[in-house]
Each structure stands twice: as C-alpha cells, then as structure tokens.
Amino acid sequence: MKKSVAPVPIMIPLFIGIIAVSFSSIFVKWSSAPASIQGMYRLLFAVICMLPFGLRKLHELRRISMKTWFWLITSGVFLALHFLLWMGSLKYTTVSSSTIILALEPVFIWIGAYILFKERLSSVALIGMMVAIIGAVLIGLGDIGVSSTNLYGDLLSVLGTLAVAVHMLLGQKLLGDLSSYVYSLVVFSSAVIVFAIYNIGMGVSFTNYADREWAIFLLLAIIPTVLGHMLFNWLMKYISATTVSMSILGEPIGASLLAYLLLDETMSYIQISGGLLAICGLVLFMRFNKKHALKLKE
Template sequence: MPGRRNYALGLALVLLGALGFSIKSILIKMAYAADHGIDAITLLALRMLFSLPIFIIAALAHNLKVRPPALSKKEWLFVTLLGLDGYYLASYLDFASLQYIAAGLERVILFLYPTFVVLFSALLFRRLITATVLIALLLSYSGLILVFLNHLSAASPNLWLGSALVLGSALVFAGFTMGSGVMVHKIGSLRFTAYTMTAAGLATLIHFAIQRGTALSGFSADVYGLALLIAVFSTVLPAFSMNAGIRRIGADFAAIISTTGPIATLIFAYFLLDESISAPQIGGTALVLAGVSVLGRSKA
C-alpha cells in the first residue's frame, strides 16, 4: 500500500511538472503582448532574476544538511557547460521563437527533443535504431510536418524564423539531456538543477547587461507579474516536482506522462491567447505525442 501511494505521488508530481512547463509558453506570449518593448533576453533575465535566489538557497540548504563531497574542477566545468547549453542557450532560443510563432506550434517542435536524443545516440555511439524506434520517429516527424503545414497555410509572418529558433532549442536541449544523465547520477538531481540553473542565470544576466545595460526596470506591472509566474510556476516548482516524481516512478515513465504537456499548451493557448485549434493541428500533435510515447515505452 505505501508503495502504491508513493507511485501515485510520483505520477502526480510529474504531471504537475509537465503542466508547469507547458504553461510557460502561454505566459511568455502574454508578457510579449503586455509590453511590446520587451524582448527575449529581457524576459529571460527577469525570469532568472526571480528564480536564481530560490535555486541558490535550495542548494545551500541541501549542502548544509547533507554535506555532500565537493565537486572536482572537471565536474564544475561539466556542470557549467551543461547549464550554459540547456538552460541558457536552449531557453534563449525558445523564448526568442515565441516572438514569431504560436505557442501550440512551439510546444510541438520543442517536444521532439527525445527523438533527437535517439538520433544523436545512433550517430555518436552507433546504437541500432530498432523497428519500434523507427516507427516512433516516423510518427513524430509526420505529426510535425502536419502541424507545420497547417500553420504555413495561415501565412504566419516569420514562421520559418520562429520554427528554426525553437528547432535549434530542441536540438541544444537534446544535447543537454544526453550529458546530464551522468552528472545527475553523480551529484544528485537537486544540486545538478541548482548548479546548472545558477550557471545559466549568470550567463543570461551577463548577456542582458552587454545587450541592454543593467537596468531591468521601466516595464509594466503585468510584465513583472508574468515573469514572476514564469520563474516560480514554470521554472522552479516544475523542476523540483519533476525531479521528485522521476525518483519515484523512473525517467522513462515520466517521459510518457510528460506527453500531456503539448495537449495542455494547446488548450491553454485556445482559452488564454485565442489561438485556433484545427483538425490538422490536433492530428499532428497526436502523432508527435504517439511517437514520443512509443519511444518512452521502448526504453521502459
């Protein structure tokens, strides 16, 4: 009975994390609409400014309680590079893409990153692509093409630019995912998340200072409120809840549950952003989710 309760709690935590990450795109689009003077690096800097103290405090509290061994110089370098890769560069490309494309399309393209992990693994480590994995890839990319063609028919301005940016984000995040497994196992998920987010946060603030100066002021109250929501409900809480859920049910099953994210984004975008939902978009999203789900089940 306690085992079942623990598993159920894990499912709930992963689902909560997936929903938190899925609403991030909606909040970003709302922030851009609230103040047309804000751009990707400014909003990302505000997100890091609000979330960074929480990650630092969490890491300090954990280290004081557990007293883990110090990281070597090589481990610090690896953690820093992963933070710059996954939480700075990938996030910046993602935030920038939402200046040009709909939240529903962004989430579908971004959600392809597990398929890129498979392809990178096949290329770099010469891992065999099985028939099941091939079917999953065909489903995912067929769905992406269907969704993209649906948006192409709407003649959206800068569609290609926005899609290329989020595709770059997915590719970069796939690399982060491949590199993070070893370090999470070595130093623990809480320290890994806090350290990589700290590295990314400092890089983001330096980027902002070089491009925009040092003043993060002069924006509307709505922008600050939305940035705070992005930091807390779409960054900090999902990161910790997802990690806690993965510890209880495993990464493979967590990946399957996370397929609810793009569906939630479509629903939120329809009600909060007035984005249309068409049959091709629903069908394409379903194909992408089916492909990623097959990948998750094949790993499990």
C-alpha cells in the same frame, strides 16, 4: 547507467511536468519584456524559490570536481541558449508553430544518447516515437507559415531545441553523481549569469518593467521552471533523458489548447487529430520502451 527506483509512480510527476511546461509559451506571449530578461528573471526567481528547501544538500558543492563544474556550467549555458532562442521564437510565430518544433527534441536526444550512452529503443518504442512526432507535426501544420517572420521564428525554435537536447544529455550524465536539487541549482544559477552577461553586453535594461511583467516573471519561475524543468531534472535520476523528452511531446498539445483558450489562437481538425495521434504514440513509447521498463524494475 543504472537508475534508482522512483519513490512515486513515474506517470504522476511526468503529467505534472507536462502541464507546467505547457504554460510557458502562454506566459511568454503575455509578456512584452525581451526574451533575455524573461529568461534571466525566470531562472533567478526559481533559484530563490529553491534555496530554502534544500540547504542541507549544499554540502555536495564541496565535493564537485573541476571537471564536473565545467560540465555543469556548460549545461547552464545551453539551458540559457534554449530559453533565449525558444522564448525569442514566440515573438515571431505562433505557440503551435514554436512548440511543434520541440517534437524534434527526443530525436536529437535519442541520437545523442545512442552515441554517448549506447542507449537503444525497442522497435515498437521507436515506432511510438515516430507516431508521436508525426502527431505533433500535425498540430503545428496549420500554423507554420511561409512568411519570412514565421520562418525566422521557426529557425529560432529549431536552434533552441538543439540547445535543450544538449542540456538534457549533460544532465543525464551529471545526475548519476549529483542530487537533482544541486544539479538544478547550479545549472539554473549558471544560466542566470549567462543571461546577465548577455543583457549587459546588449544594453538591455534590468529594471523599468511594469508590475504585470514582474508577476509574469514569477509565474514563469514557479510553474514551468520549478514544477516543470526542475521536476524533469529530478525524473532523470530514475528514467533516461530520451524518455523524459518523449513525455515533453505533450507540451505542444497542452500549449495549443491553452493558446486556444487564453490567446484566441484557433485549432483546426488536423491539429486536433494530430494531438490525439501524439498521445497514442506517447502511450505506445512508454508502454514498449523496454529499457525504460527495466530501469523501473531495478
């Protein structure tokens, strides 16, 4: 699948996106609202923030086929599942333990991309992926407990990671024909509807939350969603989902550091070493991923 040339150096939006999504787990930890409410308002407020900036692109909606609508809505369903499961996992385990499992995301996506798009990696890029994943595993090694509560949170995070892998693979397919704005708008809106149906079915209140909670919902919408997920959606117009997911390996590093500073969650020397290893693996992957390099030259 041929990609366009990005208007800015790829590393700039990647870096901004990594920092933005690293705040997600912090905001979720600060909130006492149910994960399904956090996810719903996070995406609803994101859609509201997006609307004024892309009205001229809404004419694309008329050209979307029924088949594409189906896949867009499916992508939204899996995004909602990701937020519901991953944000829910933070109620049962630490930031490091939950975000570490996101290290599995590029593996799931690469397997799917290989099957669906015949996407291949150079041998050195594959080694870089493995090094980054090992480093990310070390970050969470000191926090992954053996209690039933922690294990339940870890399981939720694994399922959430599988869900976001499906969401990103669908995005890679759909963004070949749609603008990233319209794709994000429709997918986010679909996920909001999924959350609303879930909350109604589970009897979860839509209101009765403190002002502090509403402020957290808005922060979740602006920082990790608009500046994070929407930016990653835009990047998939120019690079593969595998490359985007590899960059997201920076999230466990950023989230663990923020958790140390803002939540008093400590980091061991093993975790710090793992963070440095993950960065080295990420750099190796980005440097030697031949397919990525070719796309940037096209």
